[in-house]
Amino acid sequence: MVNYNEVGLKVGLEIHRQLDTQHKLFCECPTKLFTDKPEIVFTRRLRPTQSELGQFDPAALFEFRKGKVIVYEANRETSCLVEADEEPPHNLNPEAIHIALQVACILNSKIVEEIHVMRKTVIDGSNTCGFQRTCVVALGGFLEVEGKRIPIQTICLEEDAARKMGEDEEKIVYRLDRLGIPLIEVATAPVITTPEEAGKVALAIGKILRRTGWVKRGLGSIRQDLNISIREGALTEVKGVQELELIPKVVEYEVQRQLMLLKIKEELKNRGLTEEELTEKFFDLTEIFTDTKSKVVRKALEQGGRVLAVKLPKMAGILKMELSPNLRFGTELSSIAMFYGGVGGIFHTDELPGYGISQKEVEELKRRLEISEADAAVLVADKFDKARDALKAVVKRVREALRGVPEETRTAKTDGTTRYMRPRPGAARLYPETDVPPIPISQGWIEEVKKTLPPPLEQVVDRLMEEFKINRKLAEQLVDSDYLDLFKRIVTETTVPSTFVATALTETMKSLERKNIPVENLSNEQIFEVFKLISEGKTAKESFSVIVEWMAKTGGQALEAIQTLGVQTLTTQEVEAIVKRKIEENLDYVRKNPDKAFNHLMKIIMGELRGRVEAGLVVKILKSSLEKFS
Numbered sequence: 001m002v003n004y005n006e007v008g009l010k011v012g013l014e015i016h017r018q019l020d021t022q023h024k025l026f027c028e029c030p031t032k033l034f035t036d037k038p039e040i041v042f043t044r045r046l047r048p049t050q051s052e053l054g055q056f057d058p059a060a061l062f063e064f065r066k067g068k069v070i071v072y073e074a075n076r077e078t079s080c081l082v083e084a085d086e087e088p089p090h091n092l093n094p095e096a097i098h099i100a101l102q103v104a105c106i107l108n109s110k111i112v113e114e115i116h117v118m119r120k121t122v123i124d125g126s127n128t129c130g131f132q133r134t135c136v137v138a139l140g141g142f143l144e145v146e147g148k149r150i151p152i153q154t155i156c157l158e159e160d161a162a163r164k165m166g167e168d169e170e171k172i173v174y175r176l177d178r179l180g181i182p183l184i185e186v187a188t189a190p191v192i193t194t195p196e197e198a199g200k201v202a203l204a205i206g207k208i209l210r211r212t213g214w215v216k217r218g219l220g221s222i223r224q225d226l227n228i229s230i231r232e233g234a235l236t237e238v239k240g241v242q243e244l245e246l247i248p249k250v251v252e253y254e255v256q257r258q259l260m261l262l263k264i265k266e267e268l269k270n271r272g273l274t275e276e277e278l279t280e281k282f283f284d285l286t287e288i289f290t291d292t293k294s295k296v297v298r299k300a301l302e303q304g305g306r307v308l309a310v311k312l313p314k315m316a317g318i319l320k321m322e323l324s325p326n327l328r329f330g331t332e333l334s335s336i337a338m339f340y341g342g343v344g345g346i347f348h349t350d351e352l353p354g355y356g357i358s359q360k361e362v363e364e365l366k367r368r369l370e371i372s373e374a375d376a377a378v379l380v381a382d383k384f385d386k387a388r389d390a391l392k393a394v395v396k397r398v399r400e401a402l403r404g405v406p407e408e409t410r411t412a413k414t415d416g417t418t419r420y421m422r423p424r425p426g427a428a429r430l431y432p433e434t435d436v437p438p439i440p441i442s443q444g445w446i447e448e449v450k451k452t453l454p455p456p457l458e459q460v461v462d463r464l465m466e467e468f469k470i471n472r473k474l475a476e477q478l479v480d481s482d483y484l485d486l487f488k489r490i491v492t493e494t495t496v497p498s499t500f501v502a503t504a505l506t507e508t509m510k511s512l513e514r515k516n517i518p519v520e521n522l523s524n525e526q527i528f529e530v531f532k533l534i535s536e537g538k539t540a541k542e543s544f545s546v547i548v549e550w551m552a553k554t555g556g557q558a559l560e561a562i563q564t565l566g567v568q569t570l571t572t573q574e575v576e577a578i579v580k581r582k583i584e585e586n587l588d589y590v591r592k593n594p595d596k597a598f599n600h601l602m603k604i605i606m607g608e609l610r611g612r613v614e615a616g617l618v619v620k621i622l623k624s625s626l627e628k629f630s
């Protein structure tokens with residue numbers, strides 16, 4: 001067990017959530033995504049312009065170096081000329097400002113006198129104009145989490161980026177529908193000291209954002225960036241954690257990774273390795289591999305590539321050391337080689353022979369590079385320039401290992417581990433957005449917001465219990481869920497009992513989520529429709545779970561689900577006929593056990609009809625049918 005206090009863990013969070021406004025942040029397009037074929041497709045090649053940036057931003061430059069074509073897909077409903085960068089942005093959406101001001105008031109932040117929109121360079125193509133627009137709405141503030149005061153640094157509004165649909169060697173495909181959807185960003189000071197606390201703070205901020213009633217739900221609507229450091233380590237920025245539950249794990253693994261890197265530093269020091277010994281002396285070993293069985297190498301050679309190798313003295317065994325689950329030091333070098341050289345990956349001697357590379361080839365490699373038992377080597381098979389750039393980056397990264405943990409930006413994977421993403425961007429990344437005038441925030445506006453602040457969650461829970469006659473546990477779960485508004489609508493507009501609706505929207509939905517059913521794909525309208533059909537007697541309450549599961553998997557509608565699954569409700573006549581038949585089939589039992597007959601038959605009938613009939617109706621019909629036997 002790691003003693004987080006001892007290692008000096010510090011975590012800061014940046015919580016991003018999409019706002020459920022009617023329009024996007026800088027135009028009047030709706031904030032929704034499209035699933036059909038795109039109506040418009042166009043391509044761009046993005047490059048940073050010297051004049052705009054003054055000086056090339058290293059992070060921007062690296063994205064640019066990849067030199068891919070960017071393909072944008074759009075439809076007319078969800079994007080206009082603003083998203084295509086054919087027209088300047090319109091004024092900042094006042095609805096989004098209002099929500100951000102609410103959050104600022106709840107978090108005790110100091111609201112700025114004037115909102116200034118800024119440009120933040122991004123050259124991965126996710127914004128058509130080459131930058132993301134962002135603006136600070138409030139500074140400072142705090143929230144209390146389990147008695148500890150967590151300072152807030154900033155509350156910002158940002159435009160969401162275009163949605164990445166795919167990438168190959170030549171191009172990256174984005175959809176413009178998501179571009180411009182307002183995001184609120186809440187950043188805490190780096191005062192969090194354990195993985196669990198990071199999870200709790202994120203949850204608490206999530207609740208505050210939800211309290212406004214204006215945040216979107218579902219996958220992709222929530223993203224968390226984590227700034228993690230330990231005393232002897234370095235600041236790592238982990239981007240794109242999509243699930244709240246994953247946050248403690250990400251922090252835990254990152255601490256593990258940094259501690260292992262420190263251990264490697266010690267080990268290399270003990271082995272007496274110096275930076276001078278790590279040279280950019282690359283060997284061309286192509287001829288060793290002319291008859292290779294390795295598919296990767298063969299393919300590279302067929303396309304005119306070379307096999308380059310570099311010796312890493314005194315590094316034997318280091319590359320296979322595990323930094324966190326499924327992440328070896330070799331994996332890190334591989335990610336770096338991919339990023340800087342654009343190659344598919346690396347081979348290293350800690351894992352060879354293997355991957356089709358034979359013992360004989362390895363021996364020849366060792367002979368050429370003069371590798372002893374204590375040394376290691378890295379190989380790359382690709383076009384000469386790419387392979388050379390990849391190996392240069394590998395050597396640079398190994399030199400950094402002698403100094404400990406390098407600062408970097410990493411991307412989160414769904415298992416909580418992270419992968420190298422890019423170097424940490426330089427500090428000067430913000431430029432004024434001259435196309436959008438500053439928005440003054442008057443005292444009157446702030447007073448207005450304060451008057452309309454959503455009530456504290458405890459109050460919402462009490463009101464729910466009283467108004468809808470549900471117990472505290474369900475009321476609390478509803479408030480924590482994304483379905484509170486939907487719950488109110490269903491209970492108001494249908495006759496389905498409130499306790500059933502609350503249970504279905506919380507416990508049933510959660511258990512479906514745990515089974516990895518993508519319920520986040522369902523719209524409120526789709527879910528409402530299921531309750532409406534239950535209310536109209538078209539299907540039974542008991543079928544809710546299977547109907548929702550089918551809809552989430554297929555994208556189909558409720559009525560279709562009921563028909564396909566065969567869970568239409570039986571008519572009273574049909575139930576009567578079935579009850580009659582079951583009594584006849586069990587006539588002997590009924591005659592011999594008049595007391596037990598009801599329970600016995602009820603079990604049989606419900607076992608067969610579950611989901612297609614309300615139990616109450618069967619009880620009524622069965623009771624009256626059995627009367628003549630008692």
Ligand SMILES: [Zn+2]
Nearest residue numbers: 027029079080
């Ligand atoms: Zn638009």
